[in-house]
Amino acid sequence: MFDLTGKTALVTGSGQGVGLGIARTLIDAGAIVYINDLVADRALAAANELGPNARPLPFDVANFADVEAAILSADPIDILVNNAGIPPSMRAVKFRDLPRDEWGPYVDVNLYGVLNCVKAVLDGMCERNWGRIITISSGAGTQGLNIGVSIYGAGKGAGISFMRHIAMENAGDGVTANTLALGLMQRDEPGISEDQRTVTAKIAKTVPAGRLGTGTDIGYACVYLASEEASWVTGQTIAINGGSATT
Template identity: 45%
Template sequence: MFSLEARVALVTGAGQSVGAGIATVLARQGATVIVNDLTIDRAEKVVAAIAEEGNHALAAGFDVTDLDAVSAHVRESEAALGHHVDILVHNAGVALERTNKRFRELTPDQWSPSIDLNLYGLLNTTRVVLDGMCDSGWGRIVQVSSGSARTGQNIGVSMYAAGKSGGEGFMRHLAAEVGQFGVTANILALGHQKNLEEKMPPEMIDRILETIPIGRLGDPIEVGAACGYLSSNEAGGLTGQTIDFNGGSQTR
């Protein structure tokens, strides 16, 4: 059950944290994983860790906001593997130029990095892999989103939320367009993850934990398991859905 044998998966932003967890689990389920990251060294480390477990992956360093780069690297990877991409998990989401400020404090040139990555990155990767999925009669697309896409927050992430919200809207329409071809499109909206511990002092983490019913931050392998299900044959009847994966936090 939930086997991904003979499938090829592309996971974007998979060089660390949640993306690495997703790539690791998909590989454990039998997929050959194209591990994308903006930094090739990070991607190669994840590939090496997957190989140590006896599973299969290859590294692909490219910027998902660059359509030509996405196309070139995906086609190169497909040629090397002798198979088209069956599964896309668009996890890349935190732009290097992201600025956490309230909207009034942002200059117009600070709007685009988060929107480009979270919306156009999703559009670019989907565009490059979609024909292969539809032509073969099977495909799975998962957008890793955030509760911020649907919940107003006074923490300076309006542009990040705008990109995620745009991606969620796109995915619902895409699901309606491509379901007839055996392709599903779903959204996994995450809550706070373990990587926050690298960015915030312990006292802030403690305050966040008070808002999470399970009392802990999210685990990358658990996120990977959810993506593994959404990428499986058994999830063929599930499409156009947004699944909140947040430890029970209130997102509405």
């Protein structure tokens, strides 16, 4: 059950964090996985760490020409996980206080990044009559929050809507398209400050499951959605958040 042997996946932004966990879980389930990241060294290091079934494929998801060229150079993609979603410039600021010239990166990565990658893989999936598209969204895309993430949330919501339409347009061609709306995730990178650790430990206590999410939690959901067994699941937005309230 849930065997991805023989399938090829692309996980965007998988040089670290949630995407790295997703890539590792897909590989454990038998897939070959292209490790994409904006930071080429990160993609290379992650692919190295994950072993022979991981292949680095660095590019900027927001640049259509680069996306197209990279995907053309790769083996046909059966499973696309649109995970890249946090621009390097991300900061928590309320809409009234965020200058106009800072809006772009949130929309570029979360809307255009998803459009670009889907465009580059969808014809091939339809021709082969098999494809799985999974977009990683957030509770910020399904509900209003007062934490200064309105434009990020708008981008995350756009990804959800787009998946629903892609699901309907391509359901007859063996392609499914779904979204995972994540709650707050555990960050373990060396750069995380003690303050950030204290804040996240505090937030973890508000999660009914008593902990923050991990890339592996999300990876298992991706393995299911990518599997043969999930062929009847499409156009859905699934909250994976330890039971936190969603609207």
